[in-house]
Amino acid sequence: MIGASNREDLIDPAILRPGRLDVKIKIERPGEAAAAQIFARYLTTDVPIDAETVRILGGGDAEKAVRAMIEETVREMYRDDEANQFLEVTYQNGDKEIMYFKDFSSGAMIENVVRRAKKLAIKREIALGTRGIKTEDLIASIHQEYKENEDLPNTTNPDDWAKISGKKGERIVYIRTLIHTNETPVGGRAIERVGTGQYL
Helix, strand or coil, X not given: CCCCCCCHHHCCHHHHCCCCCCCCCCCCCCCHHHHHHXXXXXXXXXXXXXXXXXXXXXXXXXXXXXXXXXXXXXXXHCCCCHHHEEEEEEECCXXXXXXXXXXXXXXXXXXXXXXXXXXXXXXXXXXXXXXCECHHHHHHHHHHHHHHHCCCCCCCCCHHHHHHHCCCCCCEEEEEECCXXXXXXXXXXXXXXXXXXXXX
């Protein structure tokens, strides 16, 4: 029997007792190298690639172009800059930490990015007659996916965000979003509404 969950904190402790499961394996969220491998499963030369992109990035070699597209997309996805900030968490001891979109990345998110890029390419083909995915489609799809993550369910228990991201440690008492649109912050919305100067 194989059991799997992406929310370890919700597993019945009885299941985790010694002797219940022979081997316990924790799979961390994908880093840049793992993300590139996942992208390579969904973005292949079987998928139509924009001819100009193949010429510029691959010198006519579609496989080389796809690898370059994946590398650029992963760099964009894992940037540690202001545009990719998602949450500011405040811990019980007063420390604060910025969490980026990459802290919430997953194989499903990467698959969705490629799916979105395919849809953008299809729409462009219908409108302009040009065929194939461009790097710009993947970048735009990342930003769409991140924007959609702004609508992740609000919670009255900020600790849940740490569980979702896989982070553990000091208890989280306050969270605010740091979503950027066109490089301009539009966040500052607390996950739980509290009066000024109050923590949970």
